[in-house]
Amino acid sequence: MQKKLLQRANAGLKLSPQQLLLNDTITGSPRLKTAIANVLNRYVKPATPLKGSHILATNGVASAIEHCSWALCDPGDGVLVGRPYFRGFNRDICLRPGSKLIQVSFDGADPLDVSVASRYEEVIVRSREEGGCAIRAIMPCNPHNPLGRCYSRAFLVELMKICQRYSVHLVSDEIYALSVWRRGRDGEVVMEEFTSVLAIDCDGLIDPALVHVLWRVSKDFGANGMQLGAVISPGNPDLLEAVRGAAQYSSVCGLGDYLTASILNDEEFVDSFVAESNKTLAVNYGYVVAFLDEHGIPYARGSNAGFFIWTDLWVKSRELAEKFALRKVHLGIGEDFGSEQPGWFRITFSQKREWLDEGLKRILDAIGS
Structure with a gap:
């Protein structure tokens, strides 16, 4: 897909001195944040439409994960991930923030079947009862890496209920949200449509301040070198403010900001x-x-x-x-x-x-x- 992207990028490239500066903010220009919000509003259909003010841009989702780990956890606190999981989580969650990646095992059961959602709660309860680390967040990758499947709405709802019961944050890594490429059946496995946690109404289910999404333009558009991700938190401006404090280490390139916004604004x-x-x-x-x-x-x-x-x-x-x-x-x-x-x-x-x-x-x- 790179040829198609390059044709569009080269056709629409018209730089100004602004792109050689830091734009309006190191967390992405208002134009970029609005463009990301508009694309996700169209494709994932959030229960509450996204605004640019709900988004901070970073130089990739690795930085976004690290910032969330730093903001939500004290050193030694834990983040739950279900096995198998994206191998980069070990680095992004733990290396510099000092948080712990706590694995959730399924003992041969399907990791994405709603029947095993309770395993996350079991780990939280066991950690509390046995004096383990404080669990601050659950981080699913949806669509899943490496399994290449989508979590069902029912599974995500169960995770939300668990997070609400224990005041745990739900940080959904959705960097493949626009790369859902097949529907129907594969053998005996029923394929799930993609459901973003943003598309689930939090009312009566979970405090919106506990729900966050990470997205990266680089994956869905086949351009890892663009290194542009986003922390999205419609219900928690305090989290965004905390991330802003560390954003000096993940500032977005002015050229990448301009080019990405130009592409995302071209709906056709x-x-x-x-x-x-x-x-x-x-x-x-x-x-x-x-x-x-x-x-x-x-x-x-x-x-x-x-x-x-x-x-x-x-x-x-x-x-x-x-x-x-x-x-x-x-x-x-x-x-x-x-x-x-x-x-x-x-x-x-x-x-x-x-x-x-x-x-x-x-x-x-x-x-x-």
Whole structure:
């Protein structure tokens, strides 16, 4: 999708001296924040429409996660994440803020089935009763990385109820919100439509001050180098103010601010881009799983979002990873994602066809060795 994005970016590029300065604020220009709000209002349909004042821009979601961890936790406090989880959470939650990533295990159950939402509450209660760390937040990644699925509305509602009972914040990482690329059924797994926590009315369910969303333009638009994310908190201006205090370390580039706002404000382009991107992702997903089926390689079914296939390659992960490295093919290692079972890897399929073909060939070579 980069060619399409570059054509639009180059066609609309008309810089002024303002873009060489710090704009109006290091947390994103009002124009950028309004553009993000408008796109998310159209695509995720929040129960309460977003405004620019609900948003702070950062140089990526890694910074946004770190800022939320710093703002919500004292050193030693915990943030709950369900296994498996995005491996970068360990760094972003813990490294500089000093918070703890507390894993929630599911013992072979589906991590996204509403029946296991109670596991989060069990960890909170156990930590309190046993004198463990204070749990300050639950952080789901929705759509899920690495499973490539969406949490159901019912699951999110259960998480909200738990957060309300224990005054715990719900920080939803939704960086793949516009990359939901397939609907229907996959084998016996019913695929969920994407539901943002912003789309669920908090009235009578949870204090809005406990609900926050993270989003990043870089993922849904295939441009990681743009490094532009957002902390979104319609009900908690104090959190945004706390994040603003650390924003000196995550200020948004003026050129990136201008370019991103220009693209997001072009509704016709955004609609065309998202539709084509999702269609292409669906084709690539089908291509790779057909390859896996042909070679008898198991994978987690039911994906309809994101860029990943969670794949069981049977053998010791570290040993196989070394063989992959020798063949210059990179897969995410399950242990790095908190996998509860050994042998799992994350395949990223959002690549050019010739790259996929070569990568899949090298995977077979490594397994065969």
